[in-house]
Amino acid sequence: MAASAHPRKIAVLGTGGGGRAHAAKLLELGHQVVVGTRDSQVTLGRTQPDFMGIEPFGQWLADYPGIELTTFRDAAACADLVINGIDGGHALEVLGGLADQLAGKILIDYAVPYVYNPERAHPWPTPWGVMPALDPVDHDSLGERIQRALPATKVVKAGVTQEQEVVVAPRTVADGDHTLLVAGDDADAKEQVTALLRAYGWTDVLDLGPIVCSRGMEMYAHLHCAIGFAVGGRFGIKVVR
Amino acid sequence: MAASAHPRKIAVLGTGGGGRAHAAKLLELGHQVVVGTRDSQVTLGRTQPDFMGIEPFGQWLADYPGIELTTFRDAAACADLVINGIDGGHALEVLGGLADQLAGKILIDYAVPYVYNPERAHPWPTPWGVMPALDPVDHDSLGERIQRALPATKVVKAGVTQEQEVVVAPRTVADGDHTLLVAGDDADAKEQVTALLRAYGWTDVLDLGPIVCSRGMEMYAHLHCAIGFAVGGRFGIKVVR
Numbered sequence: 270m271a272a273s274a275h276p277r278k279i280a281v282l283g284t285g286g287g288g289r290a291h292a293a294k295l296l297e298l299g300h301q302v303v304v305g306t307r308d309s310q311v312t313l314g315r316t317q318p319d320f321m322g323i324e325p326f327g328q329w330l331a332d333y334p335g336i337e338l339t340t341f342r343d344a345a346a347c348a349d350l351v352i353n354g355i356d357g358g359h360a361l362e363v364l365g366g367l368a369d370q371l372a373g374k375i376l377i378d379y380a381v382p383y384v385y386n387p388e389r390a391h392p393w394p395t396p397w398g399v400m401p402a403l404d405p406v407d408h409d410s411l412g413e414r415i416q417r418a419l420p421a422t423k424v425v426k427a428g429v430t431q432e433q434e435v436v437v438a439p440r441t442v443a444d445g446d447h448t449l450l451v452a453g454d455d456a457d458a459k460e461q462v463t464a465l466l467r468a469y470g471w472t473d474v475l476d477l478g479p480i481v482c483s484r485g486m487e488m489y490a491h492l493h494c495a496i497g498f499a500v501g502g503r504f505g506i507k508v509v510r
Numbered sequence: 511m512a513a514s515a516h517p518r519k520i521a522v523l524g525t526g527g528g529g530r531a532h533a534a535k536l537l538e539l540g541h542q543v544v545v546g547t548r549d550s551q552v553t554l555g556r557t558q559p560d561f562m563g564i565e566p567f568g569q570w571l572a573d574y575p576g577i578e579l580t581t582f583r584d585a586a587a588c589a590d591l592v593i594n595g596i597d598g599g600h601a602l603e604v605l606g607g608l609a610d611q612l613a614g615k616i617l618i619d620y621a622v623p624y625v626y627n628p629e630r631a632h633p634w635p636t637p638w639g640v641m642p643a644l645d646p647v648d649h650d651s652l653g654e655r656i657q658r659a660l661p662a663t664k665v666v667k668a669g670v671t672q673e674q675e676v677v678v679a680p681r682t683v684a685d686g687d688h689t690l691l692v693a694g695d696d697a698d699a700k701e702q703v704t705a706l707l708r709a710y711g712w713t714d715v716l717d718l719g720p721i722v723c724s725r726g727m728e729m730y731a732h733l734h735c736a737i738g739f740a741v742g743g744r745f746g747i748k749v750v751r
Contacts, residue, residue, distance in 0.1 A: 407647045407732075430733075443750035452736070477736045485733030491648075492671075492726030495693075495718045496749055504751035509684035510741045 276300050280348030282341055282363070284312055284326045287379065287433035288354025292336055294437035298468055303337040304330075305344025307363075312338065345370035350377070350461070354433075357382035357411050357487075365418045372421035375458045377465075378483075379428040379436070381490045382411040403487060412483025416454065423458035427451040427466065429486040430493060430506055439470045439505070447505030448473045452482035475508055517541050521589030523582055523604070525553055525567045526560075528620065528674035529595025533577055535678035539709055544578040545571075546585025548604075553579065586611035591618070591702070595674075598623035598652055598728075606659045613662035616699045618706075619724075620669040620677070622731045623652040644728060653724025657695065664699035668692040668707065670727040671734060671747055680711045680746070688746030689714045693723035716749055 279295050281288045282305040295302045306312040306326075315325040330336060345351055345367045355363050357380040364371070383401040405411065412426040428436035430450055439445040449471045453459050463474045477485070496504060520536050522529045523546040536543045547553040547567075556566040571577060586592055586608045596604050598621040605612070624642040646652065653667040669677035671691055680686040690712045694700050704715045718726075737745060 402648050406729075407643050447748075447750045450733075450737075475737070475740055477740045482733075482736040485730075485736045488647075488729040489726075489733045492691075492723075492730045495723040495726045496691075496716070499716060499718045500749065500751045502751065504749055507688075507748040507750050508737055508741065508745055509688045509748050510743065510745040 277350055278303070278348045280305055280344040280351045281354050282344060282351060283354030283356070284338075285354060285356065286321070286323050288352070289326075289329055290433040290437045291352050291354065293333055294469060296333055296335055302335070303339055303344045303347060305339060305341040307341065309338050309340065342367060342370055345374075348374070350375050350465075352376075353378040353380055353415070356380060358384065360411065361414055361418060364415055368419055368421065371419055375423045375425060375455075375461060376415070376419065377425050377427055377462055378412055378415055379426070379433065380411055381429060381487050382406075383490070403490065406488060407484065410481070410483035410487050412452070412480050412487065416480045423453065423455040424480060425451055425453040425455075425458050425462045426480060426483040426486055427453075427462055429483075430489050432503070435503055435505060436466075437469050439472075442503050442505040443507075445470055445472055447507040448475050450475050450477055450482075450486060450508075452477045452480055452486060454480050473507070518591055519544070519589045521546055521585035521592045522595050523585060523592060524595030524597070525579075526595060526597065527562070527564050529593070530567075530570055531674040531678045532593050532595065534574055535710060537574055537576055543576070544580055544585045544588060546580060546582040548582060550579050550581065583608060583611055586615075589615070591616050591706075593617075594619040594621060594656070597621060599625065601652065602655055602659060605656055609660055609662065612660055616664045616666060616696075616702060617656070617660065618666050618668055618703055619653055619656055620667070620674065621652055622670060622728050623647075624731070644731065647729060648725065651722070651724035651728050653693070653721050653728065657721045664694065664696040665721060666692055666694040666696075666699050666703045667721060667724040667727055668694075668703055670724075671730050673744070676744055676746060677707075678710050680713075683744050683746040684748075686711055686713055688748040689716050691716050691718055691723075691727060691749075693718045693721055693727065695721050714748070 276299050278301040280303050281292045284306050292302050292304050313327040318324055341363055353360055360380045382403050384404045385401050416424040449466055451459050459476055466474050517540050519542040521544050522533045525547050533543050533545050554568045559565055601621045623644050625645045626642050657665040690707055692700050700717055707715050
């Protein structure tokens, strides 16, 4: 694919599967990509797949020369656009400590605040054990909490209702004929994120409104899982109107 | 439209907009339709639109000769298939008292357990005030509670992710090219409900699995509202795969 007409320095915080999908795609689009982690040496020292069976980050990184690995802080500080790839259980703790580095910047957040608490999880078996519960849920959301913790940052909730592998490659499902939802309080930030999503291949990006819409996007996680089990493969949601 | 090849006696419990949509459509399809209410005389005695601006039931009923109005109990007792059109805040209380009348029957439930508690609602203005909260949410669902309260009834959660006006007339949105989700513990009951939904005009009915999937269907309510405000009109959700 041709390099982006407007290359940016983009930080992806987190080294999991979702973050890797974004980092690889952004590199392909010609952006400068830096990945942030808690401790680079610990991350690179891992030699075994994680509990989800994902290959060690160092092995993955070897296939993407040009992607830099550094600390959360340095990654956030050097980039002009930041993607949160930290899982919903830890995102707020990490991001809350980066208020200075993230001030004035756009932060894309797709995290779902899953809680792996067996007492709150229900007994419906899933491929990863039992369906996790959400916290916060209903009366608040992770997206809103992140925005409150980072008042000088423009938080855009986006790509919550798909696997990130589909977010970065929408045309792998129904030739891209489905919908990507975004929400946030800053109109210009949403426009910039929408432009990035169009570069990913999205043709239908629907702006839901303010960051409070994170509630619905995160609470959709249960239905997303149920549909995924029923369909048994990649899928997308199209808002027909 | 031609009368159904297999006319049934179907009860719709509740006299609100959703129940009326089903009752009218079922009558059109040639079924025998009885609507249940708490007190027929009170229901017929209303002469003013309700707080949602819906016309008094008696006025509506005058346009549908053939639809019978009776008590919840008598409606449930006489029908072989029952649709719950009672709002999510009152459904469990009413249905729990009808265990004998509903035993052995299929109960279709599309209710969302909205709680109109200002302390739990959030301050995002909506056409009806503020976004209501859900109870139960996340670790349980109204669909599951109804099934637990009525162990001899086959509860099928269906049509939760659309307005009922769209559920009974799917072709009014994108010529019907969207998806209707069902869930429940009884496979035969889901097949019978799917047949009814196909008579409504649905071509893509997706079975999510057991009644626990009610959680995701009900929790989607927040996203449904957000999409509705963004789109500003009727819409549907298509699961592309």
